[in-house]
Amino acid sequence: MTHWFSVHKNDRPRSVLRMVAALALAVAATATHAQAQPTYPTRPITLVHPYAAGGSADALARGIAQQLEQRMKQPVIVDAKPGGAATIGTGFVARAKPDGYTLLISTSAGHVVTPLMQKIPYDGVEDFSFIAVVANQPNVLVVNPSLGIDSLSKLIAQAKADPSKFNFASAGAGGATHLGAEAVWQRAGVRMTHVPYAGAAPALKDLVGGQVQTGMLNVSATLPLIEGGRIKALAYGSKKRSPLLPQVPTLAELGFGGTEVSxxxxxxxxxxxxxxxxxxxxxxxxxxNADPAYQKLLDSQGAERMDLTPSETTAFVRQDKEAMSKLLTTLDLVGK
Structure with missing residues (x-):
C-alpha cells in the first residue's frame, strides 16, 4: 500500500504539469489563430446602387468606390440594379450575406418612400445597418421665365388666383423632386397638377418648352439652364444658400422652413x-470627405457633405421616414 501511495503521489505533480502545459499550448494556439485572422477586407467589395448606369447616382457611386479602393486596398465594384422605384437594388442588398462585401448606396426612395407607398419584401430601415450619409443633394424651385414670375410669393399668388394655369414637373412620382414641391404647395395652401417624368432631363425639356410651368429639380441638372437664363430659380431647398446659386434665397428665408426635401x-x-x-x-x-477629389465630385453635383456616425445616420433615416410618412399620409399616398 505504501509503495502504491508513493508512486501515485509522485505522479500527481507530473499530471498537473502536463495539464498546465496542454492548457498553455491551447491558449498560445488560440492567440496565434486570432493574430492570423485576416483583416477586413480580403477580397473585392460590391457597391450596389438601385438606379440606371450613367446617372448622378452612378457617378457618385463610382467616385466613392475609387475613394474606398485607395483606402481599403481592395477593388470596389459598382453594380447598377435599377427598377421598381429603387426597390430592386435595395432589396438585393437587404438579402445579401452580412459580411461587409455587399454594400448599398441608396436614397429615400429605396429606404423610405417606396416602402411607405407599396408593399415590398424588405423593411427599408430595419433590414439595414446604416454607415454614413455620403451626399445630400438639395433641389431648387424653378419656373419658365415666360411667366414673368420672379419670386415664390408671386408664384403662390398666381397659383391661388388661377390654379388651372399651373402644373409642375418632377423627376418621378414619389421621389424628392415630387414630394419637395408637394410640401411647399401644402404649406402655401395651393394645389397644382403633378406631371411626373422619367428623370430630370425630360422634365427640364418640357419646362423650358413651356409644357409645364414649374418644378423642383436638383441643382446639378438645373444649373446650366439657370445660368443660361432658360429657367428662373425662385428658392433653394436647403437650410443655407448654395455657393452655386448665392443669389437664390432658401425656402427657410422665404418662410417655408421645414419643407426641404432633398x-x-x-x-x-x-x-x-x-x-x-x-x-x-x-x-x-x-x-x-476631406479629399479634394471627392469634394470636387460633390460640388459638381451641387451636393453637400455630411459627417455623421453610423448611429447618427440611422437616426437621420428614421427622421426622414417619420417626415415622409406624415407628408404621404396627407397626400393620400401611403400604401394600404
Missing part, C-alpha cells in the same frame, strides 16, 4: 453586419 445618399450594409466592419467603413467614408 435627395440624400447613404451607404448601408445588410442587417447583422459585424460592428467592427461597420466601424471600419465609417472611418474610411469620413476620411474621404
Amino acid at each position: 435627395t440624400w445618399y447613404t451607404i448601408a450594409a445588410p442587417k447583422g453586419t459585424p460592428p467592427e466592419i461597420i466601424e471600419a467603413l465609417s472611418k474610411h467614408l469620413t476620411s474621404m
Whole structure:
C-alpha cells in the first residue's frame, strides 16, 4: 500500500504539469489563430446602387468606390440594379450575406418612400445597418421665365388666383423632386397638377418648352439652364444658400422652413453586419470627405457633405421616414 501511495503521489505533480502545459499550448494556439485572422477586407467589395448606369447616382457611386479602393486596398465594384422605384437594388442588398462585401448606396426612395407607398419584401430601415450619409443633394424651385414670375410669393399668388394655369414637373412620382414641391404647395395652401417624368432631363425639356410651368429639380441638372437664363430659380431647398446659386434665397428665408426635401445618399450594409466592419467603413467614408477629389465630385453635383456616425445616420433615416410618412399620409399616398 505504501509503495502504491508513493508512486501515485509522485505522479500527481507530473499530471498537473502536463495539464498546465496542454492548457498553455491551447491558449498560445488560440492567440496565434486570432493574430492570423485576416483583416477586413480580403477580397473585392460590391457597391450596389438601385438606379440606371450613367446617372448622378452612378457617378457618385463610382467616385466613392475609387475613394474606398485607395483606402481599403481592395477593388470596389459598382453594380447598377435599377427598377421598381429603387426597390430592386435595395432589396438585393437587404438579402445579401452580412459580411461587409455587399454594400448599398441608396436614397429615400429605396429606404423610405417606396416602402411607405407599396408593399415590398424588405423593411427599408430595419433590414439595414446604416454607415454614413455620403451626399445630400438639395433641389431648387424653378419656373419658365415666360411667366414673368420672379419670386415664390408671386408664384403662390398666381397659383391661388388661377390654379388651372399651373402644373409642375418632377423627376418621378414619389421621389424628392415630387414630394419637395408637394410640401411647399401644402404649406402655401395651393394645389397644382403633378406631371411626373422619367428623370430630370425630360422634365427640364418640357419646362423650358413651356409644357409645364414649374418644378423642383436638383441643382446639378438645373444649373446650366439657370445660368443660361432658360429657367428662373425662385428658392433653394436647403437650410443655407448654395455657393452655386448665392443669389437664390432658401425656402427657410422665404418662410417655408421645414419643407426641404432633398435627395440624400447613404451607404448601408445588410442587417447583422459585424460592428467592427461597420466601424471600419465609417472611418474610411469620413476620411474621404476631406479629399479634394471627392469634394470636387460633390460640388459638381451641387451636393453637400455630411459627417455623421453610423448611429447618427440611422437616426437621420428614421427622421426622414417619420417626415415622409406624415407628408404621404396627407397626400393620400401611403400604401394600404
